[in-house]
Amino acid sequence: MSEAASEQPLLQVRGVQTYYGKICALRGVDVDVPRGKIVTLIGANGAGKSTLMMTICGSPKPREGRVIYNGEDITGLPTHEIMSRDIAQSPEGRRIFPRMTVLENLQMGAMASKQDTFDGDLRRIFDLFPRLKERQAQRGGTLSGGEQQMLAIGRALMSRPKLLLLDEPSLGLAPLIVKQIFNVIQELNRTDGLTVFLVEQNAFHALRLAHHAYVMVNGAITMQGTGKELLAREEVRAAYLEGGRH
Amino acid sequence: MADPQASASSNHGAGEQVELENLRSGLSGEPPAISPRRGGAKSQLSASLVDAVVAGALAAALGFFFIGLRSDIAPGGLALTQRWGALVIAVAIVFVGRLLLNLFVYKRRRSAPPKARAPKATTSRGETYARFSKAIAPVLLLVALAFPFLMIWGAPQQSRQYIDLSILILTYVMLGWGLNIVVGLAGLLDLGYVAFYAVGAYSFALLAKYLGLGFWTCLPLAGILAACWGMILGFPVLRLRGDYLAIVTLAFGEIIRVILLNWSNFTGGPNGISGVPKPTLFGYEFKSGAGGVADLLGIHYSPIQRFIFLYYIILVLALLTNFVTLRLRRLPIGRAWEALREDEIACRSLGINTTNTKLTAFATGAMFGGFAGSFFATRQGFISPESFTFLESAIILAIVVLGGLGSQIGVVIASVVMIGGIELLRNLTFLKAIFGPDFDPTQYRMLIFGLAMVVIMVWKPRGLVSSRSPTAIYKRKTRIGADMVAQGEGH
Numbered sequence: 104m105s106e107a108a109s110e111q112p113l114l115q116v117r118g119v120q121t122y123y124g125k126i127c128a129l130r131g132v133d134v135d136v137p138r139g140k141i142v143t144l145i146g147a148n149g150a151g152k153s154t155l156m157m158t159i160c161g162s163p164k165p166r167e168g169r170v171i172y173n174g175e176d177i178t179g180l181p182t183h184e185i186m187s188r189d190i191a192q193s194p195e196g197r198r199i200f201p202r203m204t205v206l207e208n209l210q211m212g213a214m215a216s217k218q219d220t221f222d223g224d225l226r227r228i229f230d231l232f233p234r235l236k237e238r239q240a241q242r243g244g245t246l247s248g249g250e251q252q253m254l255a256i257g258r259a260l261m262s263r264p265k266l267l268l269l270d271e272p273s274l275g276l277a278p279l280i281v282k283q284i285f286n287v288i289q290e291l292n293r294t295d296g297l298t299v300f301l302v303e304q305n306a307f308h309a310l311r312l313a314h315h316a317y318v319m320v321n322g323a324i325t326m327q328g329t330g331k332e333l334l335a336r337e338e339v340r341a342a343y344l345e346g347g348r349h
Numbered sequence: 350m351a352d353p354q355a356s357a358s359s360n361h362g363a364g365e366q367v368e369l370e371n372l373r374s375g376l377s378g379e380p381p382a383i384s385p386r387r388g389g390a391k392s393q394l395s396a397s398l399v400d401a402v403v404a405g406a407l408a409a410a411l412g413f414f415f416i417g418l419r420s421d422i423a424p425g426g427l428a429l430t431q432r433w434g435a436l437v438i439a440v441a442i443v444f445v446g447r448l449l450l451n452l453f454v455y456k457r458r459r460s461a462p463p464k465a466r467a468p469k470a471t472t473s474r475g476e477t478y479a480r481f482s483k484a485i486a487p488v489l490l491l492v493a494l495a496f497p498f499l500m501i502w503g504a505p506q507q508s509r510q511y512i513d514l515s516i517l518i519l520t521y522v523m524l525g526w527g528l529n530i531v532v533g534l535a536g537l538l539d540l541g542y543v544a545f546y547a548v549g550a551y552s553f554a555l556l557a558k559y560l561g562l563g564f565w566t567c568l569p570l571a572g573i574l575a576a577c578w579g580m581i582l583g584f585p586v587l588r589l590r591g592d593y594l595a596i597v598t599l600a601f602g603e604i605i606r607v608i609l610l611n612w613s614n615f616t617g618g619p620n621g622i623s624g625v626p627k628p629t630l631f632g633y634e635f636k637s638g639a640g641g642v643a644d645l646l647g648i649h650y651s652p653i654q655r656f657i658f659l660y661y662i663i664l665v666l667a668l669l670t671n672f673v674t675l676r677l678r679r680l681p682i683g684r685a686w687e688a689l690r691e692d693e694i695a696c697r698s699l700g701i702n703t704t705n706t707k708l709t710a711f712a713t714g715a716m717f718g719g720f721a722g723s724f725f726a727t728r729q730g731f732i733s734p735e736s737f738t739f740l741e742s743a744i745i746l747a748i749v750v751l752g753g754l755g756s757q758i759g760v761v762i763a764s765v766v767m768i769g770g771i772e773l774l775r776n777l778t779f780l781k782a783i784f785g786p787d788f789d790p791t792q793y794r795m796l797i798f799g800l801a802m803v804v805i806m807v808w809k810p811r812g813l814v815s816s817r818s819p820t821a822i823y824k825r826k827t828r829i830g831a832d833m834v835a836q837g838e839g840h
Contacts, residue, residue, distance in 0.1 A: 160698060186700035194698050200691035204819040211688050214681055215700025240819065262700065 109256040111174060112137045113266055113298050114159070119168035121158045127156040130322045131168065136266065136300045137313075141292050143301040143330065145343060146319035152302045153195050153321070156270045159300075161185045161310055172266070187215040191264035195271050195302075197255040201244025205235055207225075207255055208243050209294040213259030220263065231287055249280035256284070260291070266298045267291070273305040281305060285312055306343035310334045318343075397451035405444035412436050441801025493664060497657040512656045516663055516728065518768045520721055525669040525748040525760035526688050528719030530674055532746065534683065535691025535710035535756035538595040541602025541743050543581070545575040545715040547720020549738035551609060554622040554732050562630040568720060575710040575719025578605075583711035586703055602742050607735040625726045628662060629653065635837075648752070650757070663724055670717045671757055677713070679820045686710050687755075687820075744768075747798070751805050753812025762813055 114136035121129040128151045136142045146152045158165050159180040169178045177185050185190065191212070200208050209228060213221050229236035232253040238246060243254060252272055259267060268338035269288070273281040285308050291297045303309035310316050318339060326333060333339045388401060417436040420427045492499075501743040525545060531539045552571040556562045562570075586597050609616045614623065627635065633642045635655035639700045642658075643650035677683035688696050696703050726732050746766055752759030774790040774797070781788050809815060 162697065182697040183700050183702040186698055192698045195696060198692050198695035198698070200688050200695065202691055202817060203687060205822070206821050207684065207687075207819055210821050211684060211696075211701075212701055215686065258699070290592075 110243075113173060114300060115169075115171040116155070116159065117169045117217065118348055119155070119158055119165040121154055121164070121165045127303065128322050129158065129165070132302075132319070132322070132324055134317055136298060137237045137315070138298055139292070139296045140314040141301060141312055143297040143316045145303055145306045145309055145316065146334075147342070148331055149321040150305070150319040152319055153193035154322075155271055156195070156300075156302050158190070159185075159268065160190075165274075166218065176228075176321075185206060186262075189263070189265040190215070190268065191262050191266070192257035192268040193255040193259040193270065193272060196274065197248075199243040199246075199251050199254050199258065201242065203243055204240055205243060205246070205254055206239045206259050209235075209239075209261050212258035214262075216262040218263070221261075224261050224263065228260060231260075231279055232257055242277055249276050249284070252276060252280070252284055253287075256287070264297070266300065266346070269299060269301045270306060273303060273308065278279075281308060285309075288312065307334075310339075353636075359719040368734075374511035390610060394452070397448055400451055401444050403450035404447040404537070405440050408443035409436065409440045409628030412439050424444070434562050442483045459629060466661040474646075479505040486758075490668075497660050501653070509653050509656055512653070512660055513768065514772050515596055516656070516660050517763050517772075518727075519660070519663040519667050519726060521745065521764040521768050522671050522761050523663065523721045523724075524718060525752065525764055526667065526674060526757065527714050527751050527756060528722065528745050529714075529757070530677075530686070530717070531710050531714035532749050534674075534690065535680065535686040535707065537710060538591060538598070539714070540595045540599040540739075540742055540746065541582075541605075542598075542714070542718055543737045543739070543742040544605040545578060545718030546722040546725065546741065547609060547734070548575045548578045548715075549724075550726040550732045550737070551616060551722075552719065553726045554625045555616070557626050558622055558624075563626055568616055568723050571723035572719040575722065576716040579711040579713075579715025580708055583708040587707055599742075602737075602739060606734050606737050617705070617733075618734060619735075621731060621735075623731040625730050626733065627730070628658065630658060630729050659724075659728055663728075666720050666724060668718075673713075673717075674757065682706070682709055684820060747802060751802065753809075753814040755817055756812065756814035759812055759814030763808075766801075770797070 112135040113123065116132055116134040119129055119132045120127065125200065132151075132155055134144070134155070144152050145342075154163075158161060159170055161177070161180055161184075165178060168269075169176055171254065172179070172185075172188060172190065175188075175314040179186065190310070200211060202212070206225075209225060210221070229239075233235070235248055235253055235257055238250060246254060252274075254283065258344065259269075272284050272288070277283070288299055288301070289312055292299055299311055301313065310330040310333050316330045316333045317324050318333065326336070326339065328336075334344075395422070413436065416439050417431065417433055419430045419432055420429075421430060472691075474506075481569075483651065495544055497508070497512050504511065508674050524603065528539065528542045531537050531542070533671050549571040552574045553564065553567040556567045556570060557564075582601050586594050589597060610619055612618070613620075630642050633640065633645055635642050635658055637650040638644065641650060643654060674683075678687070685696065685701050688699075689703060689710075695745065696706070725736070729736075748760055748763040751767070752761070752763035771791070771794050774794055777790050805813065
């Protein structure tokens with residue numbers, strides 16, 4: 104890899120506009136996710152966070168702008184091709200396969216990867232989430248919400264991604280589980296150098312974790328900075344944090 | 350602004366979203382607990398009486414025209430007969446029946462405290478089942494292999510009839526297994542499966558008629574052609590799921606039939622194609638005289654030999670279907686089918702090409718349908734579009750659904766019950782003694798069908814065999830009990 108390529112961010116979103124029919128959901132969004140960093144995107148309900156996530160994954164496709172991964176323009180590619188490029192996503196609402204066992208769910212995560220490293224990867228996931236090891240023969244749908252989220256992240260990690268896209272991993276989870284999951288994300292980033300793009304409503308946790316953060320309002324980025332900077336800013340506190348710290 | 354997730358989902362089609370919502374609601378929340386009804390026996394009795402009176406009144410209102418009045422064709426128009434006696438009897442039956450149900454069946458269920466289900470218990474039950482099915486499978490296979498000879502030995506008079514019936518059942522088993530790939534594994538509701546059966550049958554019949562090809566040459570060709578038609582159907586329906594897909598596949602099934610019906614020059618139209626060649630054993634025919642198989646083996650010729658041969662052909666074809674399905678389930682493509690049934694969006698986010706996955710499911714299912722079709726053609730010797738009506742699709746789908754989506758043994762049980770059951774009805778001559786000589790039990794088969802379906806869906810909503818064995822085992826083998834499968838999820 105050339106020097107220039109390694110310096111440029113792993114994921115670049117440039118002037119992306121996404122529409123649902125006539126409704127404009129993203130109005131020219133620019134986001135950079137540098138290598139080995141955790142970047143978070145916070146915003147209220149309906150700000151367009153998940154739309155950005157889905158746009159990166161190629162469904163829906165942006166009307167304007169480009170998505171560049173690792174120096175390659177992936178804007179027009181079908182979802183499954185994007186997802187087979189060292190990108191993994193843990194989608195919003197977890198979307199595990201409810202009737203398949205935990206182990207089968209994890210197997211599904213390894214479908215796209217070409218290397219045969221299944222056993223090692225599986226051991227690593229079980230080390231990260233010992234609960235999944237206990238429950239490996241259980242049906243995905245019978246897991247608790249927290250375990251399902253662990254499974255969704257574990258499944259995403261099975262493809263050995265360089266970039267992990269996480270869409271609201273804290274959705275509907277108890278604070279203790281949220282903390283546990285965020286710890287794992289941090290650990291993955293520190294030890295493996297995994298690049299993480301995190302979309303969150305739980306601004307406090309997300310900002311504390313992030314190297315860099317964006318705030319999205321009505322389909323546009325209104326603020327950005329390091330996590331600590333944003334955490335300290337009055338307007339962020341007022342809009343996303345007050346009363347919600349836990 | 351709308352919730353982005355909701356809009357994003359609606360981008361993939363409304364059907365998908367509805368399904369997702371079903372899935373979510375199916376997974377979340379507690380099962381509705383039935384609170385035990387308190388109060389003495391007296392209030393129980395009066396409540397039951399009131400309920401029975403209401404039921405009786407409803408029966409009276411409904412039966413007023415249906416039972417109470419009867420119109421007969423009479424000279425100069427219709428004559429109206431009044432049958433109030435029959436109506437009173439019907440209402441009385443409803444009243445008493447409802448009262449008894451209330452007092453003895455419903456009451457108990459209401460007063461019984463909701464049982465807490467321990468997941469461990471279901472697992473161990475699942476394990477028992479797994480062990481049982483593992484032990485029973487070779488036995489069943491041996492019985493299937495020995496069946497024709499058992500019949501000849503045990504019931505020489507009716508052996509031909511029974512072997513013929515078992516051939517029919519096995520055809521439906523094979524069709525059920527083929528459709529199971531599409532509906533049970535990939536979760537694509539296909540109401541027009543009979544189209545592929547028809548394509549297979551007509552491929553063989555037409556190739557034999559115009560090119561003079563034999564069964565064994567045409568069998569793979571019929572499978573390939575049916576698979577192609579599966580793909581052709583697959584392409585336009587790629588974006589559809591659930592109800593929408595069902596409607597389109599239903600239309601497809603009818604289109605094929607109507608084309609076969611109207612393209613008289615080529616397909617023979619409603620007259621069909623007759624003289625479809627019989628299968629040969631390595632080029633030797635089953636016939637009397639020189640050059641036949643019996644002559645070759647030096648045994649006396651009997652027409653039953655051909656039936657036995659057909660039986661083994663369909664047995665091998667069905668077992669092939671089963672074997673391929675079971676193997677595919679353990680391969681990435683089979684797992685992708687199952688994942689597709691569970692959650693299409695998650696599949697895509699894992700880098701699975703859902704287009705290819707759906708097309709392979711359609712094509713594989715269609716291929717086995719095609720094999721079964723060409724077998725059907727060779728067995729009958731005559732085919733016409735009449736054999737490929739929607740009712741056939743419905744029966745095959747019913748076999749798959751009643752047997753338990755995705756369950757192989759369930760399909761076998763359902764085929765035996767449904768196809769064998771209909772034939773059994775024909776033999777229930779003693780019913781004529783009860784209901785009079787005009788009584789024809791087969792006239793009631795659709796009624797019994799419907800009743801059986803309602804009963805099974807109430808009693809076992811996910812089919813007879815609703816447990817699913819995992820395809821991957823890390824350490825210990827367990828099965829997922831039916832009790833742990835939430836209703837309303839999947840199809």
